[in-house]
Amino acid sequence: MQLSSPYPCLRFRCCPSYPAPRGTHIVGAPASKKLIAFAGIKDCFTCSTGHTRTKGNFLKATFNALQxxxxxxxxxxxxxxxxxxxxMQQWSDFLAASKGIKMQ
Known part of the structure; x- marks a missing residue:
């Protein structure tokens, strides 16, 4: 089973998302489905925890995960x-051109 590419795991606060096998499409809440689809991702599992009743906060968390x-x-x-x-390569010409130190 291959994972969709090139997306690694999306993990951000209350809205982690994981690559899904090809053909499963986007699995999650309708609001997050639309946002993830607009981002161009075809296969993705999502799950949410915490305070997700406010749609604005939920979509902001999804957007931040995508970002x-x-x-x-x-x-x-x-x-x-x-x-x-x-x-040695960088200074070889300089070292070859130097006359050296003469001792008395």
Whole structure:
């Protein structure tokens, strides 16, 4: 069973959400279903605890969970960084050009 990608677990305060197997669609309250669907997520389990009677607070918690998830960078989004030169490579020309210390 494969999990939907590229979303890791959404966890934020009273509204944790988990990736679901493909084809299950969004499982949760109608208000959170709409918000998660607008975010473009196709498969997701949600559950809520605490004070969720106020729809505004519940949707704000869902939005914050989505915002925290999209702030997560997966390895395919990392910038490519070239390896730094070792100090021996970086200063080899300078060291070769130096005349050295003369002892008397």
């Amino acid at each position: 925290a998830t999209y702030g997560y960078l997966t390895p395919d989004l990392w910038m490519e960084q070239l390896p730094a030169q070792s100090p």
